[in-house]
Amino acid sequence: MNNVPVxxxxxxxxxxxxxxxxxxxxxxxxxxxxxxxxSDLSYLSSxxxxxxxxxxxxxxxxxxxxxxxxxxxxxxxxxxxxxVYIINPLQTHAQKKKSVRKVKTxxxxxxxxxxxxxxxxxxxxxxxxxxxxxxKSLCRQYDGFNDLYVETQNRxxxxxxxxxxxxxxxxxxxxxxxxxxxxxLFPSPADVLxxxxxxxxxxxxxxxxxxxxxxxKIDLLILAAKESLPLNQAQASNVRILRNYIELLLSxxxxxxxxxxxxxxxxxxxxxxxxxxxxxxxxxxxATTILAEIGDIERFxxxxxxxxxxxxxxxVFQSGNFKASKNRISKRGSSYFRKxxxxxxxxxxxxxxxxxxxxxxxxxxxxxxxxxKPTKTAIIASCNKLIxxxxxxxxSGNPYSLSH
Numbered sequence: 001m002n003n004v005p006v007x008x009x010x011x012x013x014x015x016x017x018x019x020x021x022x023x024x025x026x027x028x029x030x031x032x033x034x035x036x037x038x039s040d041l042s043y044l045s046s047x048x049x050x051x052x053x054x055x056x057x058x059x060x061x062x063x064x065x066x067x068x069x070x071x072x073x074x075x076x077x078x079x080x081x082x083x084v085y086i087i088n089p090l091q092t093h094a095q096k097k098k099s100v101r102k103v104k105t106x107x108x109x110x111x112x113x114x115x116x117x118x119x120x121x122x123x124x125x126x127x128x129x130x131x132x133x134x135x136k137s138l139c140r141q142y143d144g145f146n147d148l149y150v151e152t153q154n155r156x157x158x159x160x161x162x163x164x165x166x167x168x169x170x171x172x173x174x175x176x177x178x179x180x181x182x183x184x185l186f187p188s189p190a191d192v193l194x195x196x197x198x199x200x201x202x203x204x205x206x207x208x209x210x211x212x213x214x215x216x217k218i219d220l221l222i223l224a225a226k227e228s229l230p231l232n233q234a235q236a237s238n239v240r241i242l243r244n245y246i247e248l249l250l251s252x253x254x255x256x257x258x259x260x261x262x263x264x265x266x267x268x269x270x271x272x273x274x275x276x277x278x279x280x281x282x283x284x285x286x287a288t289t290i291l292a293e294i295g296d297i298e299r300f301x302x303x304x305x306x307x308x309x310x311x312x313x314x315x316v317f318q319s320g321n322f323k324a325s326k327n328r329i330s331k332r333g334s335s336y337f338r339k340x341x342x343x344x345x346x347x348x349x350x351x352x353x354x355x356x357x358x359x360x361x362x363x364x365x366x367x368x369x370x371x372x373k374p375t376k377t378a379i380i381a382s383c384n385k386l387i388x389x390x391x392x393x394x395x396s397g398n399p400y401s402l403s404h
Contacts, residue, residue, distance in 0.1 A: 005051045007044065008114035010106050011066040011073060017106040020047055023057055024118040030068040032108030037098040041076055048082065058082070062117040064089050085117060092116050103344040128295045131269035138266065142259045142285075143336060149252045152163035156245040162231045163238045164189055166224035170217060175253075180246045187239045189225035240243070263288040271397070272297070278399035279389065280358040281348025286340045290390065293337035309333045310341055312383055329380060338383075345383045359402060361386060 002024040003060040014036050028051050034040040042115045048059050054091035061077045062085045063070050074084045092112055128136065137301035153175055160167050160174070164187070172180035182203045186192045192200070201222060203213040231238075267273040267288045295311075300306045307313050311333030331338070348358030349365040356362030365387045393400060 001058070002118055005055050006114050006117060007058055007059055007061045007077075008117065009061065009063040009073065010020060010109040010113060011070045012106065013069055016073070017062065019107070019110040019114060020059075021114050022051065022120075024115075028054075028228060029188075031110045033106075036073065041073075045080060060085060060117075062087060062096070062113055063390050064092060064113060087116055090119070091362045108281060127272075131266045132292060132295045135263060135266040135270075135288060136295075137261055139289045140291040140336065142256065142263060143289075143339075145252065145255055145259065149249070149256060150296045152245060152248050152252060156242070156249065159238060159242050159245065163187070163235075163242065164166050164224075164228055164230060166228045170220045170224050178204060179207065180249060184243055186221075186305050187242050188235065189226075189230055190226045190351075192225035192287040194219055201221060260285065260337060261319070267291055272394055275399055276399070279344070280392065280400065281346075281349075281361065281386075282344045283347070286344045286347075289336055289340040290344075293334045293340070294390075294394070297391065297394040303388045306391050307384055307385050310338045310383070310387060311335070312338060312380060312387065313340070340382045341386055342379070345379055345386050348386065349379070349382060360389070 004023070005028070008019050008021070010031075015033055016036065017031050017033050018025065018029075019031040022028050029047060034044060048061075051059055060083045061074075063074065065086045065088060070086070072242075074086065078084050092109070157168075157174065160183075162184075167183065168174060171182075173179065174183075182200075185203050186195055197218065200218045201214055204217055206213070227234050242247070264284055270291055272286055272291050272294075274284050277284065282290070292379045294300075294306070295376055297306075300309065308330070311331040312329050313332075314329060345361060345365075348356075348361040350357050352363065361382050365378050365382045369375070373381065389400070
């Protein structure tokens with residue numbers, strides 16, 4: 001790649017630096033700033049056409065992976081027919097550490113990105129199919145909203161611990177619509193005790209449960225109210241905060257339900273989705289995330305590369321005669337993919353009354369435990385087993401069977 005013209009870009013939020021090279025060590029344009037706007041990107045395109053005319057070679061575009069900041073820039077050049085290379089910041093950081101002088105500026109970083117590209121071998125950034133791009137965006141937004149949802153539940157629980165401590169003994173899940181409706185109507189022990197039997201029954205009735213269930217909940221609710229020792233300070237404020245959290249939870253539930261429906265909609269455009277769902281332990285949401293992160297399985301030459309992409313490959317430390325015996329996983333890959341794999345593995349190795357959900361994973365997990373491996377280590381090893389299972393299923397096009 002030493003003779004390829006390269007536009008290297010050090011990406012920032014709204015203003016970046018670019019440098020243009022004819023080949024390794026032969027600058028065409030010194031580093032210069034540009035704004036993330038159509039006119040400045042058009043100027044960059046014109047410079048790429050100039051260097052292509054001068055060298056007779058089509059230039060490539062190289063930049064660091066900087067999350068959302070780099071995506072519109074990469075998309076612009078990709079749509080204009082240029083190969084785009086996305087470099088891991090760890091690689092440019094390693095190159096920076098080789099320098100004797102400790103210098104960090106945007107123009108120097110733009111040159112350094114080009115140097116890393118010329119001195120190593122890279123594959124052009126893969127452009128996913130439109131339905132995978134939609135799915136990936138939805139999955140990551142879902143993960144973010146789900147974190148907010150969990151945080152809101154925790155905040156609601158913290159208020160209830162002060163204001164209605166024994167409320168959790170009544171309902172299995174405080175996030176349920178029935179529990180939230182009752183709390184919105186009767187937010188304190190005093191409100192419950194002052195309410196009539198009919199009022200409490202009407203609050204529980206929309207759950208569409210049996211009359212006996214509603215009656216038992218009324219008894220539990222009254223008992224919890226009598227036995228609770230609430231903080232009798234700032235009651236009006238606590239009630240207001242409690243009801244705000246309830247509204248927020250209900251709103252977040254609607255958002256998450258809509259996102260789940262959209263995720264399944266886009267996932268069904270891929271033949272991989274049904275194959276992933278055929279694996280016991282891999283549910284709809286887990287399958288959509290795995291599909292969104294993998295994209296095209298042919299991007300990966302073998303299961304080892306897929307393991308590395310998940311960040312589940314072991315880190316290695318060896319120096320002289322010393323070689324570490326305990327090596328943690330690298331965690332250098334997609335955290336979304338790794339999280340989905342972990343959830344699917346835990347679900348797969350669960351032993352239900354009718355037997356293990358995923359027999360192959362369960363037997364593998366049990367074997368690791370029998371070898372004396374700690375529980376967490378056995379689960380991570382089972383995650384690797386699941387990755388190889390996924391790779392075999394997606395490359396063969398055959399759904400899960402016990403032969404995997």
